[in-house]
Structure formats: C-alpha cells, structure tokens
Amino acid sequence: GGKKNDNGVTNAENSATSDVVTIGISDTIGSLNPLLMDGTEVVKYATSFEFLPLVELNKNMEFEGQIASEITTKDNKTFTIKIDPNAVWSDKEPITSKDVLFSFLCWASPEIGSTGMSIYNIEGTGDDGFVEAGSDSISGVVAVDDKTVQITTKTEMALSTFQNIYGRYILIIPEHILGDVPKDQMLSNEWFNAPTVVSGPYIVKDFDLNHYVTYEANENYFKGAPKIKNLSIKVVTPSQLLTGLQSGEIDLVQQTMGNILQEDFESVKKLDNITVYDGTPVTTQSIFFNTEKVTNVKVRQAFLYGMDRNIILQEFLKGKGEIVDGFLASAGPFFDPSIVPVAYDKDKAVQLLEEAKAEGWDPSTEYNFYVNSGDTTFTQVASYLAAQFAEIGLKIKVNTVDLSTLMTVAGSGDFDLLAVQYSYIPVDIFTDANWLLSAGGWTRYQNDEVTKALMDTQVTVDTDKIRESYRIVDSVVQTEVPMINAYVISGLGAKSNRLQNATPDVYGTFLNVQDWEIK
Amino acid sequence: MEHKGNMQRVTKRFMKHKLAVVSLIFLLIMIILAILAPVIAPYNPNQVSGGFSKPPSMDHLLGTDQIGRDMLSRLLYAMRISLFVGAAATVISTLIGVILGLLSGFIGGVVDSIIMRITDMVMSFPYILLVLVAAAVFEPGLWSIVLILGFVDWPGVARLVRGNVLSIREMNYIKADIAAGMPKRFILFSEILPNTIAPVFVYATQVFAISILDEAALSFLGMGVQPPTASLGNILNGAESITVLTSKFWLWVPAGVLIVLLVISINFVGDALRDALDPSV
Amino acid sequence: MWKYILKRIAAAIPVLIGITIIDYLIMSRAGSPLAMMHGPKISESAIEVKAAMLGLDKPIYLQYFDWLKQVLTGNLGYSIKSYQPVTSIIGSHIGSTLLLMGTSLLVGLVIAIPAGIYSAIHRYKKRDYTLVTLSFLGTSIPSFFLALIFIYLFTVKLGWLPSSGMITQGTGGDFLDVVKHMIMPVSVLAVSIAGTNIRYVRSAMLEVLQQDYLRTAKAKGIGRFLVINKHALRNAMLPVVTVIGMQIPVLFGGAVIVEQMFSWPGLGLITMNAITSRDYPVIMGVCLLTAVVVLLANLITDIIYAIVDPTIQYR
Amino acid sequence: MTNNKKPIVVVEGLRKYYPVGNSNTSRARQMVHAVDDVSFEIAEGETLGIVGESGCGKSTIGRQIMALERPNAGKIWYDGQDITAMSESQLRGIRTEFQMIFQDTNSSLNPRKQIYDILATPMLYHKIATKENVKQEVERLLDMVGLAKSSLNKFPHEFSGGQRQRIGIARALSLKPRLLVCDEPVSALDVSVQAQILNLLTSLQEEMNLTYVFIGHGLGAVRYISTRIAVMYLGKIVEIADAKDLFENPQHPYTKALVDASPIPDPNLRDRSRIVISGEIPSPVNPPSGCRYHPRCPYAKEECKKVDMELQVVDSSSSHLCACPFYATNLAKEE
Amino acid sequence: MPLLQVKDLEVAFEKEHEELVFVDKVNFHVDEGEILCIVGESGCGKSVTALSIMGLLGQQGRVKSGEVLFNGRDLLKLKEKELDQIRGNEIAMVFQDVMNCLNPSFTVGNQMAEAIRIHLGYDKKKTKEHAIQLLEKVGLPDAKAVMKKYPHMLSGGMRQRVMIAMALICRPKLLIADEPTTALDVTIQLQIMKLLLELRDEYHMSILLITHDIGVVAEEADRVVVMYAGQCVEETDVHSLFKKPAHPYTEALLQSVPTIYGDPARKLKSIPGTVPENYQELEGCRFADRCSYATKECYTKQEYHEVEPGHLVRCWKGLLNNDKQ
C-alpha cells in the first residue's frame, strides 16, 4: 500500500470503461449452466444474475423472495411455494408453477445427472435423488395452481434448511423455452451460453469462464430495469484484486467470490477511491480429525488447547474474524454465547497428553495434516501450528496439496487432520453438520446425542428450540473435538467509490443489483 | 586419473573467464553455506522465533517472515533444498540421458529407433505442462519434484550423447581398436564414454540451472516443494501480494536475488567450462 | 518434398499416440474429478450414477480407447466441469496464446538476432561481454519474478500499464488496448527468449565468421555490409532455426506461468484450472494440442531448414 | 619375381556397395559401387601400392582386408583362411596379425588417453606383454619409431602430425602383425616429415619382415615404397604391375595420364609432352558402361563403351596386368 | 617498378593473451606477368602473408609493421572501403579449401553476380552474360546450368573453376592463388594449373602462387620464395633454385621429395626433427637445429642477403654449401 496511493489513483484504463461495472473474483467460474452448479459461490452468483432462485439470503440472514414471494410449511414436510405474481421472464412471459416443476425435474433427471446437489429427500425420488429415467414429473412436486407449487419431503426438514438448499440453489429456468430439449442434452446445451430468456437482472453477452463474463441489463427485469447497463465479472489472481481496485479495473470485490489477500488488507483500506466492508464472519477454517485414526479424545483435546487461536487471529487475520468452538459463528439467529471457546493453555495440553499416554497413546505418533495449497493464509498458519504443536510434544507433518487432492484424501479418509475453509450457513447448520459428523462424513465421528440434537432442529420452527439443539451439538464438538474451528473469517469486501447503493457482504450483495448506480 | 597436464590446461583456460571464476567462488560459498545450514543458521527455520513480518534487525538479520520465522535461516535452508533439487534432478536426467544415449548410438538399429521415438515423445510434451500435471498427480513433495524434473530433462542429454557416440564411432581410433580385436565393452566404456563426458558435463550445468528455475517456478505456482519446507520458490510465493512487494522487501528480495545469482553463476561456470573443455582449441 | 512431409507426419503419429497414452496414464492416477463433488448436498449413489454417465467406472484402457475413438472422429469431448466442448474451449483460447507466444518470439528474436550478430562481430570486446552478461541475466531471471517486478513497476508504481487480461473489460478491445495489455507479458517472455537466443545467434555467427567462404566474399571486395548481412547471416540462421524449433515447447511452458501471472486469457490458465479440477477431457485436449503444435513446429523447422539450407535434399 | 613367394592375402571378386545418402530419406536404394569385382594377391614381404583418384575405392579395399566391414561379394583369404566367412569372435583371434595405419593423424588417437595407455592396453589385452614388462615393451616400440621415452605420459595433442603418425605406427606394430595396411599414411604430412615416415616404414619392413598394403594418391611416395602397384579407377583395378615396370611402361591410358599429371621437381622437364585428360571421375553410383574410363579416354573406341574390360597379362611380363587391350596399339598408330 | 612489393611485413596473432609473430620481416616482390611461387612447410606463414596483402587477416591477426605496395600504393594504409575497390577488382584471390570457399547457401550465379554488379555496375542481363562467359572461359561445360547450382552440387574441380571464374571478373592484375590445387586429384590438378597458365597469358596477369609442392614449383614458377618458420629463407628464379639452392633448407627440401622420375632406388633424404615450436624466440637461424651443416655461427642473427643478382638467401654461408659438392 504505502505512499503511492497518496499520489492519487492511477487509472490505466481508458474512459470507455466508466459505464461498465466490473466485479473482481479470484476463482474461475466453473459454468454458466444453472444445472451445473458446483457449490462455489462464484458459479452461484454468476448464474443467478440470469436465473433467479426461489429465495435468497440477505445481509441479515433472512430469506428474501426472489421468484417466490414466500415459502411456508406447517409440518416441516409439505412446503408451499408462492410465486411472485409479478415475476415474468425477459420475454414478458409470466413465471409459473410449470417453470418451477420443470426446474426441479431437471435436478431429478438421471439423464442430466446433476451432481451439485441431489434432492433425495423429496418424495418421489430415489436414494440417489433421481426419478426413473424418462419420468416427466416428481410425485413430491406438484402445482397447486399457476402460481403455487407444493413440495413434499420424505423426512422432516426445517424451513430454513429447505429454503437454504432447495430455495437458494435450484435456479428456475424457463420451461417454455427449454421444455422440449431432450434431458440428456441439457448440460451441454449451447442455449445457456447465450440465453435468450432470463428471469434475473442481467443477461450474458460474452464470456470466457476462466477469465471474464460480461452481462447486459435485462430491461424487462420484473424488479426493475438495472441502472447499470453493463456489468462484468473478471477473474484475476488474488494479488491482482488490489492492483485492479487501485487502477480502477475492478469496481467491486465481494467476500466469497474475491479473496483479497490478508497481506493486502491494509493496502486496500488505504486506497482513497475505495471503501472497504468487513464481511459477516461465517467462513470458518475448520480442522477435521479423522476420529477413526485419532481415536483418543485427550489427544484431540490437546490439539485444541495447544493452539493459540488468538495470536493467529490477530497476526494472520489482522483481527478480522472471531473465535468460536463448534459450527455456529456469532452471526445468525442460533448462536449461543454461553459456549465459551477454549482458551490457549499449553500446560493443560501437556497434561492431557500425559493422561493420554497413560491410556496407551504413543507420543511418537506423527500426524498427517492435510492443507489446501490454494489457501495461502492457512498454509502459513499450518506452519505456525506445526511449530506450536511441536512445543507440547505433538508431531504433525503438514502436507500442502491442491484442493482436488485434498478432497480425494478427505473422501478416502487417508488423513489424520485436514483443514478446509468451510462456510456453515448460520441459518442452516444442519445440512453440513449432519453430514460431517457421520460415518460417511470427513470426521467419521458418530454420536447419538449429536444426531438426535441435529434431527431436532428439523422438526420444529421454534428458534429457541433450534438454538438449544445446536448448543448441544456445539458443546459436544467442544469436548469431544471431532473438529476444531480454527477461526471464523470476516472477509474483506471492497467497492469503488463511484459505485452507489452497493454493499459487498457475504450474503445479499446482489439482491439489489438493479439499484446500483455509477456516480 | 585425469592427467595433470590436461587438467592444468583446462584450469588455465577456465581461469581466463573472470566472471566465471567469481561465479564459481560464489557458488562454492553458497554450497558450503547450504551444507552447513544446520550449523550456521541462527534459528531453526521452522520455529517461530520473533514477531510476524518484522523488518531486519540485529536479532534477525534478514527479518522474519509472515509467521515469525527467521528469514536468514529459512533462506539458508531454502537454498539447500533448491540446490539439492537442482542437483538431484540433474544427476537423474544426466544418468538416464547418458545411458540411453550410449545405447542408442552404440547399438543402433531398432534400439536406436525406439529410444529416439521415446525421446521425441518426451521432448514433445509441453514440458512444463507435463511437470504441472505430474506435480498435481503425484503427491507433491521433494522427491516427486526431483523425479519429475529429472524425467523431463533427459532427452537433451540423450541426444547429445547419441550424437557424440555416432561421431566418435567413426573416429579412426575406434577403428584401430576394432582392428586390434578389442572387446566392445572396452570400446564403449573406455573409449567412447570418456570422450562424451565433457560436453555432457557442460550440458549438465545448463540442466542444473534450468532445474533450479523450474523448481522455483513450480513452488511459486504451489505445485513444487510444499511448505513448511522452505525453498527459494515458495518463499517468493509469499511475495505475490503487492503489499509485500512494495513494503516488505525482506520477504522477497533476498530469495529472488539469490535465485538469480545462483542461476546466473551456474550459467557462467557452464559457459566457461564449455570453452575450457573444448578440445578443438 | 511433399512426400517427405507426409512421411514425417506418418512418423509423428505413433509419437502422438504414445504421448496421449502416457498422458492418459498420468491422468488416471490423478484421481476422479468427482472427488470434488462429495459433500453434504449429494448422496453417494448420485455420484455413482454420474461416474457411470462419464464412463469413469470402466477400466482405464477402455476409457482410453473410448477417448481415442472420439478423437478420431474429431471430437475431443466435453469438459466435465462446464460441459462445453473441449474443441471450442481450446479454439477460443488458442488464438490469444499463439498471439502471446508469437509476439514474444518475434520480439525476442528481433532483439536477439541483431544483438547476437553485434556481439559476435565485436567478440572479446567490452560490448560483447556486456551483451553476453545481459543475455545470461535474461535466462537466469525466473519469469514469475520478473513478472512481479514488472507489475510492481508499471502497474502499481507508475500506473502505466494494466496488469491483467487481454482487453479492457467491457470494451471491444481495440488494437491499442490489446497492445497495452500485451506489453508486460510479452516483455517477460521476450526477455528470456532473447536471453537464450542472443547466445545461440552469437555462437552460430562466430562459427560462420570463421568460415572460409566469408573470406572469399570479403576477397571479392563486396563490402562489409553484404558480407555480414548476406553471406554470414544466412548461414548463421541455420542452427538458430533448429534451436528456435526446440524452444517451442519451453515457450509453451513459460506461457503457462506468464498467462497465470497476467491473467492472460490463453490456454495456460485453462490448463492450470483444468489440472486443479481434474477436468481431464480438457487436459487431454490441451496435451494433444500442444503435442501437435510441438511436432508441427519441429516439422516446420525442418522444412524451413530445408528451404534455407540447399545442401539438404528431401526425397 | 613375386610368384615364387606364397601369397599372404588373396582377394577374389571383391565387391563393396554402400547405400547412398541418409537411410531415412531415400526410398529406392541407390548404391555407391565403391569396389566392384576386384581380385589380386599380396605376396609375403612385398609392398603393394594402391593408387587412384579420390573416391575410387582404395580405402574401401583396405577396410575389407582389415575385416572392418563385410564385403557384398567376394572372398578374402588371409594366410589361407577366408576372413569374410569368419564370425566376429573368430576374427578376434587373428586380428592382431594385420593392422592398419590411418591417414588422419588427428582422429586416429584418442585425445583423452596418454600414449602409454594407447599402446599398452591392447598389448595387455592380447597378452603380448605382461604387467611387468609392458612398460619396457612400450618404450621399445617408441624407440623403434623414433620417439623419446618421455613421450609416454603425453597426450596426442602434444605431438606434431609426423610424431602422431609414428605413434600410430607404433600402435600397429605393438601387436606384432605380419601385414600392415597403410591408408595414405603420409598424405597429410609435410614433405620433410613424409620422407621420415617413408624411410621409417621401409626400415621397419626389413627389420620385421612385414607385408605392406600402401594406399596413396601421391605417385612419388607410392613408387618410392612399393614393390608392386595397383592402379584403381572407379572401383576397379585397371592396371597392376611391378613398380618399375608400371612407370617405365604404363599400359593403361589412365595410368599414363596419372603419370603424366604428376609434377616432376625439375624445371628443365617442364616442357615435356603431357596428356591432360579432360573431365572428372564420374559418380560411382551410376558408373559408365563398359570400360569405366572410356568417357575420359582420348583413345576410346566404340567397343570400349560396351565391353567391360578384364585384367589381362601384358606380354612383356607375366606379373603385369592391364585392363585395356587397345592402348599400346593406339599409341603406336598415333606416333 | 614491380606490381607488388612486400617490404618487411610483420604479422602477429594473439594467442592465449600473448602476441606471437608468425610472419617475420618478409620481403618479396611480384613483377608484372610473372608467376611467383611461395613454398614452405605447413604453418610457415604462407597463407598469413597472402591474407595480409588482401587485408583479410581477421580479428586476432595484426600487421605489426611493413608495407605492401601495389602499383606504388601501400595497401596496409587503405581504409576498408578503399580496399574493397581493389579487392576482387585489381587483386583477386583463389583459396585452397575448395569445399568451404563458396557460400553453401547461394547459387553460383548469385555469388558471381554480386561481385559483378558491385565492381562493374552491370545491369541484370549483362551481369548474367558476363558470368556465363567467364564460366565458359574457365572450361565449365554447360555454364548456364552451373549458374543455377549450389556449390555442394559441384565437384572439387568444378568449384575451383568457379572460384577462378570469380577471380577473373574484373580482369585482375594480380591473382593470389593459395594452394589452389592441393585438395584436388593429380589429374584435376594438372587441368587447373594448365588453365591458370592459359589465363595468365590471355589476361597478362601476375600470379602469386602459394604451394608446398616442390613439383608444382618446378612446373609452374618463374621465381620462387622459400619460407621457413615465418621467414623468407631464399628467393631466386626457378632454375637456379633447383640447380644451386643456396639455403640448406631448400636443398634438403628438394632431396626429400619422392618422385616418379629418376632412380627409384635412391634413398630419400629426410630432414630430421620438426619445425621448432617457439621459433619466434630463436635468435639465430631457425633451421639450425635440423641443418646438417650447422655451425656455431648459425646461432647468431642471419641477414637476408643477395648472393647473386636476384638471388637472396638467409644463411651466412650463402652458396658455400653448393661449392662443396
């Protein structure tokens, strides 16, 4: 950062750019086909500029209607979706139940075989989440009328969970355009590269998944024509986010799509053409134990006591984040402040290890710790942790591998410890926690108390009850330590001062994209 | 027993390249430093011994890195790793290259064609692509980098040796050996091999330089030597941030300069060796 | 000549197939692209369905044959990640990679050839030593390091040049705009190309300068200009042509890093991403393409060689 | 004169063809007819000179006699054994008996080996010397070829061309051969050194009862050292005779042209009449039909184009063979 | 005034950082229309002498002192540009190594044309005619076809003819031929020598012929300069050289040549030893160590003096040795 910023903003771009708003991201876009959603935020946002989901989370972590005006349930098994009466496609065709049914059917078609999410909990689908090949409907998804759809699930599901996964990730696509396309051609369908009809605020003009997407405003957007006519997404390296912001090549960086390097935080803040925003802390750096390999609870506890998370937070994250135990971060409705995170206690850790030794633990064990090489901050933290653990007599071997390898290792269980950046959505911890703390999940940790508590969250709509259930889960996690929450990141978002009405945050940044404006 | 007279001649000619002499001295010092790293490094390279990203001070002559490890110690160890990777990769590729080249040139015929086709293949692999794929596939680690780099560089050596063997085979002293009824192994190992060593040696210096650069590039891309093990490339990896680049010079300048100096010295030495070993002068 | 070309192409085919086999074997060790998909939102059985759809459940040699069959029909398959046809992914990026490589090569040679000649003519003088030292420096600077320094200087400090991409986002990208974006990546590549080639040109030139026919040319009194630029240069270019041909693969490698550093929309970045996501139809496509490019480059070098060197006869 | 001695080498119908050009690029195999149906004998103790223009196949014959290559056709008997029929291992047993001296002194010694190693290794391998006496043997050899003992530890590049040639001779002699093939051993040397080597060769021959095949294209040197001389043209022997006979009474028009073309170091003779033959030696890939010399021969007749002339005995002496039956008569007519 | 007069020419080369004199105070002249032969063993400085006349020494070589007067002008003082006016124009040169002396990348026609155009300024058509005419002159059948050929397609003899044709482009007054026939077969050698003699008569040029073949000297030369170890040791006309060689080296040289003429049983006289390696450092006669007549006086400085009119020798004994016989 330093002095150079005082010399004023250096703008290497020519003035033709001024009416284009560029969003800088540091991850490539896997696809622009909503059926190919791969779980990355980048793909979700890039595609939902065109195709809206039923609902979306806003800054306050409340669900706001997109296509749906509301989703309700009475018994946590049947969910009623009311489609916004104003909702229309860009060709002025109204968005109807047909479109919703069609979109759900696509996700359940074995010919398409979507792997972004399987909807196996919906009545009428198999264990794999697919209907019989050739089916033209899912029995659990029915149209009540033109603007109302009813979905029945096999087991109980909290409304927030329903909304979070089915509501947010299934983007509604136009049946009247795509209805006749054979299902096995949907994924490679060229139409998605240049859709003629969209429901969202923007429509793709040109793209190169590894480098950029440029959008044009959908003048018929039912929530109002976007004020910015040209929007674009630009893929750069994390370090270039800073240069891009400084030079004006980038107007906005959102926390989950663009990962501004920790080292650059100060520099970004110092840019005088830029306003920065601290994101809601939700992305956690989780360290999972393979509890089948690291069986001794005392040893796992020793790891927890032996790491000085405060120092890490201060030094590596420059204080941008928080420390909690368990899955829930302070944001969101279910957080229970009564769970006080374990404090760094070297002596306690040593003592725990002594006890473990007495129980037959072999102190010469070297633990394989897998770390994502793409996460530059945590690779450094891992080195730091290795040094810290060494002090209490725990030997770990840090293996820095790329994400694919990490995932393969995670799946095969060939690890002792594994660190992954994981966003637990505050309103729906269930989906992730339930999977992670199971025989098939990464921790391979099974505990009936936890399972029951998690199930409890799904059968009630009472926030206090849910909070209580999650408290049980988190306190078990704190004592049994199948997972350590190293820190919760509050990412840095940034916005050019010429851009009005936009606020980069973890959730809801793009809900009002049609109102964005250039000064 | 390499003869004194010959060695003297080579040494004398080498000495005329002043830059090369300076480079050689520099390299030797660096190699000694690298070997002695455990003894002379002020700190354990993986131990957090000071503040985070602190500029150079009396305690830490080159400052500390992002997690408070002593930069000087890390640099010494990094150099050790980089030199090791370079040297080991060079040894491997040179060995493979020499063996295949000798076989190819001496036996000829089908063996030659097969070896040359394989050489073509390896040479036609877009080289860093192969390295990248392999680095992503095989678990990244010191030895896999060494093996990958070693595997990638041998075709050049093989071709060089083969060419040499083919031309030496036509030399009259080989004919004289055949006429004197000397056995094949004598001709191969006692006559042909020693005469190809000099150019191979010169070539090996280039491979050495390239291997160090490649290791650095791979580590920089996060596919090479993995942290916490320090290598010159992955130290530089930390400098990708513009902030570090502009305001924390001690985190990247020493490593960058060291790579450049090591590689350029090796190149200078290799160049001078080529001159000194050239039998035609 | 045509016969020769055909023959060379025929000889290249086994090499190509060999390369793809090796590539495929390596790829198969890389693990499944589906590993990334495991997670809370997906059931194991859904992944099995997907694997069957992609043919990933078959033995590796069968997968390879399927792939080969596909390739022979001119179809490189679809990206597992984006389901775009590999041919169109490659097709839309090869241009910018070739532009970058070609320009860099050109710039590199435009520097290297005169510098090499100059150096050779002034052998053992200060200027020669300076140029040779510079050329060594050029080859010794890691390209990513140079790229960092350039970005620091020209984007951060001076703000003259954009640091990423090929055109200014959102504009059509006129010629000047592209040129501006190209300056840094091209310079980085050109520095190392020039560095390597200055020495090749120099030594080729030195070799030629000692040849008897140059003495003949001088003895004819045709003047120094013609002697150097006609008689010497033509012959000195022969070995240089070969060397340049051999540099193409290396150049491709260098481009990967430079493209990554400058977010250049070329094949390099595609490849890097494909590798990290194990998108092997794309990786195989790129590998095949680069192998073809390299083999073609070899062929073209040989043909150029034959054109410039009349002593070579093809049959 | 030579007839009463038993031949040490008999060459019969020797042919050696080489494929043209690079094997990768040529499709139809064209052949260089390097040596084409050549027969001769070498008697024990004599020196057979072979002369002819460059590329006419002289060295090729030398290499066949040395069994360095296998001929395409024909047989070579060495001391009654057919070496063309022997396996490589059988050959190794008798290889020491015939040795070779090369023209190119640069490439005939391994530049990285000391003279001692060059000379001692083969002797030790063949057990001609033992570890104890090998040094003595090497010194004796050096002495024999007129080099100082101090040369032992030197490298080839430390010697002049003449000295290197002496080392080459020493190496050939070290294995106690009976036959020595000298392939232009003096062509690259200066006249003063040339004379040294020629004299050395003759004295060694007397001393050790050696048989020489002396290949050369300088007629002077060949005449000086040879007892019998074969003249080659384009892969064939056109005339073979005792040295004196050949120069005083050349029978073949090509021999005559060669003799005429050789400069004589006496300015008083410069105005003698000399035949200048036109053109150059044709390509051995497609040699001319009939007598291969006919396109350049000033006396060529129609017949010469068709009939391939065989070597025939010339009346004057039974050891004088020539492949041209017309020359003498033609010459007579012209005069 | 002689056409070419070389006076006290001294040429040095830089070798391993020291300057070694390889041509030491060489003196000779070439008269109009004559053939002057320079003979000597390999490495005695013949080529270096010739090259310094043409200003073609290259980078490492340096003329330390002396004059090369051509028609009265000192060539050594001319600038490169002025020299180009003379090279190929008034003085032409033919080299020994025919295999390497023509540029392999250009056709014969091209290589001839460039010189014609630069020196004579002819247009395209005339240039071509001139070139063809010259090629025919040097006895190349089918000159038109030869024009289109690359050097590697020609045999050694043909290349040498092309070289000669190139040398003749401007009807030079002096032709320097550096061992023009050494690499060729005897029959071809004779053809080329005959050609040179014919051309000399036709063009009335002088030829400076460098050779190490005594036979060629005897057949072709008018006058002879004998060089040994960088120095001229004898200069005289060809007849007196063979009849009464004044320098022991010349004498030994003549006796060491095996010849097809005369008594074959005659034992060759060989010169013992080799040329001293560091002859630059020798004070006295450089041949003394190999000379059968050497005495103490030989190890002092030897003057190059005239023993008979036109007969120079660098031996204090002069013709004394001849008298003994």
Ligand SMILES: Nc1ncnc2c1ncn2[C@@H]1O[C@H](COP(=O)(O)OP(=O)(O)OP(=O)(O)O)[C@@H](O)[C@H]1O
């Ligand atoms: N190994 C080989 N491969 C192909 N052709 C060959 C080979 N060796 C010789 N030749 C050809 O065979 C012919 C005879 O060659 P050879 O070396 O016997 O000639 P030479 O009489 O010794 O000539 P020179 O006097 O030049 O040594 C030549 O045309 C030559 O090109």
Ligand SMILES: Nc1ncnc2c1ncn2[C@@H]1O[C@H](COP(=O)(O)OP(=O)(O)OP(=O)(O)O)[C@@H](O)[C@H]1O
């Ligand atoms: N370019 C050069 N660099 C260094 N030394 C040279 C160079 N050219 C010639 N010499 C030296 O000058 C000396 C004379 O060489 P020159 O070529 O004149 O001999 P020459 O009489 O022409 O011999 P040859 O008969 O072999 O052609 C030699 O000892 C040679 O080593």
Ligand SMILES: [Mg+2]
């Ligand atoms: Mg030969």
Ligand SMILES: [Mg+2]
């Ligand atoms: Mg010479």
Ligand code: NI
């Ligand atoms: Ni020794």
